[in-house]
Amino acid sequence: MKLSVISVGKLKEKYLKQGIEEYLKRLSSYADVQMVEVTDEKAPETLSEADINDVKRKEGERILSHISRDAYVITLEIGGKLLTSEQFAAKLDELATYGKSKMVFVIGGSLGISQDVQTRSDLAMSFSRLTFPHQMMRLILLEQIYRAFRIMRNEPYHK
Numbered sequence: 716m717k718l719s720v721i722s723v724g725k726l727k728e729k730y731l732k733q734g735i736e737e738y739l740k741r742l743s744s745y746a747d748v749q750m751v752e753v754t755d756e757k758a759p760e761t762l763s764e765a766d767i768n769d770v771k772r773k774e775g776e777r778i779l780s781h782i783s784r785d786a787y788v789i790t791l792e793i794g795g796k797l798l799t800s801e802q803f804a805a806k807l808d809e810l811a812t813y814g815k816s817k818m819v820f821v822i823g824g825s826l827g828i829s830q831d832v833q834t835r836s837d838l839a840m841s842f843s844r845l846t847f848p849h850q851m852m853r854l855i856l857l858e859q860i861y862r863a864f865r866i867m868r869n870e871p872y873h874k
């Protein structure tokens with residue numbers, strides 16, 4: 716299975732880098748996982764609604780340039796669909812079974828995901844109604860993908 720995780724901005728925190736490396740290592744036995752970073756736009760504290768949409772649109776164009784036509788796109792959105800880890804594992808299994816071997820996960824920038832990216836999304840998935848930092852979401856997502864593979868293979872890990 717070919718998975719890519721598209722996120723916005725360069726990962727800065729060392730503790731997140733280490734966690735991500737660990738889960739990429741664990742995932743390497745199950746899937747080919749590619750991490751893609753697109754350049755972020757400057758987002759000062761005081762932005763108008765129009766400025767916010769402009770930032771998201773520009774970041775969104777960069778995200779879309781990395782998504783092929785045949786990819787199944789899962790956007791991470793706070794207001795998206797809430798799944799259990801078992802349901803998420805079943806979803807990945809179903810996609811693999813029906814030949815959707817190219818999956819793209821999209822994590823928005825600090826202001827979120829553009830309308831155009833939302834339109835391209837096949838599934839908007841929420842990890843709860845809480846807001847997590849976009850850089851931390853990379854680690855949380857990789858851990859859940861790893862958990863999903865362990866569940867799919869009936870291997871110990873998930874409790």
Ligand SMILES: C[S@@+](CC[C@H](N)C(=O)[O-])C[C@H]1O[C@@H](n2cnc3c(N)ncnc32)[C@H](O)[C@@H]1O
Nearest residue numbers: 791792822823826827841842843845846847849
């Ligand atoms: C800081 S959040 C953006 C907050 C922005 N106000 C919004 O509503 O999207 C950055 C990104 O992290 C991801 N994210 C944060 N919390 C999430 C959650 N609970 N579920 C799914 N994705 C989340 C989303 O991809 C989001 O675009």
